[in-house]
Amino acid sequence: MNRRRFLGVGASVLGAGALAAVAGPAAARLFAEGHPGRLLSSGLDLPEPFQVPLPVPAVLQPVRTDATADYYEITQRVAELEILPGVRTEAWTYGGTFPGPTVVTRSGRAAVVKHRNELPVPSVVHLHGGHTPADSDGYPVDLLLPVGSSSAGQRAAGMPGMSDMPGMAGMGHEAGRTAEGERTHTYPGKQRAATLWYHDHRMGFTGPGVWRGLAGFHLVHDDEESALPLPRGDRDLPLMLADRSFTEDGSFRYPAIDEDLASPGVTDDYMNGVLGDVILVNGAPWPRLDVDRARYRLRLLNASNARPYRLRLDPQPSGGDALVQIGSDGGLLAAPIAHDVLEIAPAERFDIVVDFSRYAPGTSVRLLNLFGSGRTAEVMRFDVSGKKVGDDSTVPDELSAVEELDASAVDVTRKFVFRRSGSYGWTINGDLYRPGRDLARPALGSTERWRFTSDLHHPVHVHLNQFQVLSRNGRDPGPYDGGWKDTVDLRPAEAVEVLVRFTDYQGTYMMHCHNLEHEDMAMMADFTVQ
Structure with missing residues (x-):
């Protein structure tokens, strides 16, 4: 990415104050509410709304089970789908559908998922929200090459151009764990019931990979949730x-x-x-x-x-x-x-x-x-519907015994600044992403306070462990900050503090902006749990 291209963002990355001066109070208010990006218009007539029945992704069945684990297989492949009525769209898919099949697992049981890549490009699978060993987390240069990609030239495919960005040396396949054709991810299930999802995480290409269809649900259930009288089934x-x-x-x-x-x-x-x-x-x-x-x-x-x-x-x-x-x-x-x-x-x-x-x-x-x-x-x-039906579900006043992390017992406080830096890219603490360079090295078992600040709108995602929001702009957490989180909505010129405890697994993980265009433009950082 060169200087001209980055500066071409123009008013879309101005601060709220500068935007007010240029475009008036209405635009400044829109910007302050957290609207990033630019609309990309379609080139065909769009269908009328509410004509298509809601599809529900199919649940993936395990190919086998044993006493401690369930085993799944997913083939990543190109498929022709009818997304708009009467129109065929070529998609990159998990198992031939968009969204991909839903993986349903149980807390305390491992899910072992083997992915086979029959796409025309390398891929990386990340279980978003998963409490996962580092070698199964989906580090962005842990490439899964397409079936038959065995030459050195094909190994490096998918990463060109990134090393040309300032500070981006070392981005070749040597920085990650490259596999050919198939890779198995092991998710031990050491986490409570939650709605997770899996998606492509290939460095520099997460945006187009997800846009073309590489996303699916992964649902975790547990005994606590099952005992509640919440709606279930259909x-x-x-x-x-x-x-x-x-x-x-x-x-x-x-x-x-x-x-x-x-x-x-x-x-x-x-x-x-x-x-x-x-x-x-x-x-x-x-x-x-x-x-x-x-x-x-x-x-x-x-x-x-x-x-x-x-x-x-x-x-x-x-x-x-x-x-x-x-x-x-x-x-x-x-x-x-x-x-x-x-x-x-x-x-x-x-x-x-x-x-x-x-x-x-x-x-x-x-x-x-x-x-x-x-x-x-x-x-x-x-x-x-107009028909009478039975419904024995309720929403209890108490849902779960959620442990509250102790802010007075933190071991380290760290600051992470998410912003455009200089003329080159989206940065964290002024650095463009480079695999293998840590911005933090927390100790296994420690609890840390992480303070995120922003220039623009950045939804911040932390791998490995869920966290709890401690404050927003020096005040109480916002109305949507409750519970255990792995992604926090950081609006323009905001500061959010979170408490994160590092448990179970050592190794190198990531934090990054989940605006996928920001992520692909280097707004990521490594941290290594020691």
Whole structure:
């Protein structure tokens, strides 16, 4: 990435104060609310909303089990999918579908997942939110090469250009654990019930990899969750929110510098993030779902590259408090929190319960995105049935015994500044990412206070361990910061402090911005647990 290309971002990366001077108070307010990126328009007529039934990703069945583990196999391959009605789209997929199949596991049992790469490019699989040994975490240069990629030249494919960026030397395949054709990831299951997801994490190419379809759910259950009278079965729904754009022929449209993805990066206008003009839920555009007059558990995942959502039901039920949050990234909250609106940044997950019995039979309830405009202001629709059904589910006043980390017992306090630095790239503490260079070396078993500060909007993700938000801008945590988190929404000119305890596994892990265009432009950092 050269200086001209980075400076081409222009007003999209100005600070809030500078933006106010240039574009007036309305633009400054929009920016301050945390809207990154630039809209990428599709080149074909878009379908009318609420015509397509909501699909639910299939649950992946284990190929075998033993006393302690379940074994799964996933083939990464190109598939022709009908995402827009009547239009064929070539996607990169896990198992031939977008989203990929849902992996369902049990706390205390290992999940052993073998991936086979039949894509035209290398890949890296990261279990987002997984408490995982380092060799299965999905370090960004732990390449899984396509089947048949055995020559030295093919080994290095996928990394060209990155070493040309200042400070980016050493990015070749030698920095990681390269495998050919197949790789097995072992997830020991030493974590509580939670909504996780898996996605591509190849360095420099996470944005286009996820955009083209490499994402799926991984759900963990445990005895504590199973004992609660929460909605289950067909009323426990994973919902993957993702925006995309399409070309005239139905292909995914993405503003890569190199259409063949031999060199990383996006064109000037999209360096602060790519926003699509089609809102997909579980891979379907603006779908609809017939629901009973009963409670539903909705596992919301923002799998967009850069788009944040502010979600609201329309109409609101009488009395409000329509969205009852029961869980966050790392599983159940201690007690439910009722919201009228819910803000969800890229990579965050929120488990919510919606009671559709509060609506009259025949009501159509839209899920809106108040951060959107035009077509992106709508997400999906729920059509409430008129028939009587039984519903023995409830939301208890107490959900889980959540341990609260002790802020007075921290071993180390560290500061991490997420910002554009100089003329070159997105940085953490002024450094562009380089594999093998640590920004922290926490001790196994220690608890640390990490302070994140920002220039612009950066959803910050930490691998290995969930954390707890201690404060936001020197005050109490925000309304969406509760529970165990692995991704925190850092808005422009904010400071967020979190407590993180390092348990079970030593080795090198990462933190990074989960605006995938920022991530691909070097806003990542290593830390090594000793």
